[in-house]
Amino acid sequence: MKSICWFRNDLRVLDNPALHHCCKNSDEVIAVYFINRAQWQEHDDALIKINFWLRNLELLQNKLKKLNIPLVVLEADNYSETASVLKDFCTKNEVKNLYFNNEYPINELKRDRNIYSSFKESGIGVFTYHDQVIHEPGSLKTTTGNNFSVYSPFKRKWFSELLEDQLVILDEPEKQESMCVEQTDLSKFLDEFTHSKSELWPAGEEFIQNYIDEFLKFKGTTYKVKRNFPAIDATAKLSPYINTGIVSSKWCLIKAREYNNGQLDDGNKGIVHWVSEILWREFYRHIIYNFPKVSKSLPFVDYTKNIPWNVNEEWLERWKAGKTGIPIVDAGIREMLETGWMHNRLRMIVAMFLSKNLLINWQEGEKFFMRHLIDGDIASNNGGWQWSASTGTDAAPYFRIMNPETQSIKFDPQGKYIKRWVPELADCSETEVHMPKSPENYNYPKPIVDLKESRKNAIDVFSASKS
Numbered sequence: 001m002k003s004i005c006w007f008r009n010d011l012r013v014l015d016n017p018a019l020h021h022c023c024k025n026s027d028e029v030i031a032v033y034f035i036n037r038a039q040w041q042e043h044d045d046a047l048i049k050i051n052f053w054l055r056n057l058e059l060l061q062n063k064l065k066k067l068n069i070p071l072v073v074l075e076a077d078n079y080s081e082t083a084s085v086l087k088d089f090c091t092k093n094e095v096k097n098l099y100f101n102n103e104y105p106i107n108e109l110k111r112d113r114n115i116y117s118s119f120k121e122s123g124i125g126v127f128t129y130h131d132q133v134i135h136e137p138g139s140l141k142t143t144t145g146n147n148f149s150v151y152s153p154f155k156r157k158w159f160s161e162l163l164e165d166q167l168v169i170l171d172e173p174e175k176q177e178s179m180c181v182e183q184t185d186l187s188k189f190l191d192e193f194t195h196s197k198s199e200l201w202p203a204g205e206e207f208i209q210n211y212i213d214e215f216l217k218f219k220g221t222t223y224k225v226k227r228n229f230p231a232i233d234a235t236a237k238l239s240p241y242i243n244t245g246i247v248s249s250k251w252c253l254i255k256a257r258e259y260n261n262g263q264l265d266d267g268n269k270g271i272v273h274w275v276s277e278i279l280w281r282e283f284y285r286h287i288i289y290n291f292p293k294v295s296k297s298l299p300f301v302d303y304t305k306n307i308p309w310n311v312n313e314e315w316l317e318r319w320k321a322g323k324t325g326i327p328i329v330d331a332g333i334r335e336m337l338e339t340g341w342m343h344n345r346l347r348m349i350v351a352m353f354l355s356k357n358l359l360i361n362w363q364e365g366e367k368f369f370m371r372h373l374i375d376g377d378i379a380s381n382n383g384g385w386q387w388s389a390s391t392g393t394d395a396a397p398y399f400r401i402m403n404p405e406t407q408s409i410k411f412d413p414q415g416k417y418i419k420r421w422v423p424e425l426a427d428c429s430e431t432e433v434h435m436p437k438s439p440e441n442y443n444y445p446k447p448i449v450d451l452k453e454s455r456k457n458a459i460d461v462f463s464a465s466k467s
């Protein structure tokens with residue numbers, strides 16, 4: 001019996017449920033991956049991220065080849081065309097079954113439901129697996145049977161429902177007898193989606209597995225204390241890998257437990273805190289599944305639909321260019337433009353600055369992040385933006401607005417991070433770098449807005465919209 005394992009955000013061989021079961025139950029296996037150009041554009045997927053997917057796909061193809069599993073690339077502009085392209089391929093190659101791991105954003109769910117019903121009609125078996133987070137989205141409920149919208153009780157429930165067999169790694173599949181079709185040459189896709197900063201983000205399962213080990217061994221214990229200081233390389237920089245499924249959430253948690261005497265929610269404070277950050281990712285994946293409105297461009301908190309956001313192209317463009325005149329904000333944006341990644345503390349600072357001080361719709365920022373982040377992920381990005389804009393689940397209250405200057409003094413006291421990304425300010429003193437008195441002396445712009453006035457204005461606007 002011939003089967004397809006369809007790879008999506010799960011570009012790994014180890015501990016991949018769809019691949020594991022597909023190989024176990026089939027005589028011949030074909031791996032499939034889709035290029036969805038128009039859909040990727042509609043989703044604002046960044047070029048650096050697509051390049052990262054394809055570089056990892058290339059390594060995956062090599063690993064699969066050693067197992068005699070050919071990886072074939074199919075093309076469909078949109079998700080709506082995927083079912084027919086896949087069905088034609090199945091018919092041509094006499095494929096009897098399709099295996100894949102579930103994805104939870106709304107467009108992916110629609111695509112998969114469509115495939116599920118149309119394949120069933122054609123007599124092709126469809127087998128789906130749960131893989132991206134530990135507890136299947138929709139499976140954790142409050143005592144009143146509702147879905148969680150607050151992180152802390154979600155986290156308590158997550159731990160109380162955790163079973164040992166949810167943290168067991170599946171074996172790598174056995175070698176197939178022979179390759180049943182020819183694999184696709186990926187070089188033309190790699191050329192099409194090339195990116196100049198790709199060397200910053202090495203690809204491959206082995207790379208990230210070793211990297212997690214190193215992180216937990218050398219930085220795990222100090223993570224809680226150092227994670228908020230962007231000049232220190234203290235976080236795992238795991239997000240591109242976990243979001244693309246090059247490593248599973250399960251693997252990260254098993255490793256965290258290994259380095260913490262078998263514990264996840266007690267013991268080493270640094271590692272316990274890291275685990276709780278991974279659970280924020282899980283939380284937002286549950287949110288996106290349980291409350292589909294958040295992926296339909298709607299805020300979670302209804303009254304915030306009425307916020308009269310400023311429409312100011314000049315301000316928005318300056319924010320996007322890292323030229324707001326607020327050094328810490330500009331440093332964060334420039335880090336992302338240069339590397340495809342931004343430190344979490346900075347994501348909060350720049351997002352609050354846009355949605356509160358500039359009072360520009362957070363969706364502009366959400367989209368801009370997606371277009372530039374290598375880890376751009378609809379669930380975590382939407383969650384982070386709605387948290388910062390006070391429109392989301394368990395969000396920052398609208399009146400608690402971070403002052404970027406104060407944040408800068410607290411988390412980048414010597415201005416090292418600022419000076420790295422805003423070199424115009426390299427000669428500023430430690431005190432001046434957070435908000436230069438005469439920016440023109442450094443060929444640096446004046447602040448777009450006064451921080452105190454704009455903060456007060458945002459609070460007034462939110463308060464009026466709420467009442």
Ligand SMILES: Cc1cc2nc3c(=O)[nH]c(=O)nc-3n(C[C@H](O)[C@H](O)[C@H](O)COP(=O)(O)OP(=O)(O)OC[C@H]3O[C@@H](n4cnc5c(N)ncnc54)[C@H](O)[C@@H]3O)c2cc1C
Binds near residue numbers: 278381
């Ligand atoms: C406005 C905004 C937008 C964001 N957009 C994204 C995004 O598009 N993709 C994305 O993966 N994360 C996003 N985040 C969350 C967070 O900033 C990144 O996950 C984190 O910076 C990744 O770096 P790391 O791997 O070194 O994290 P670590 O500190 O080492 O944490 C380990 C892992 O935990 C998860 N995690 C940590 N913090 C968060 C969080 N606040 N929310 C959800 N998961 C978290 C990530 O998977 C991360 O890789 C956003 C946060 C904000 C405030």
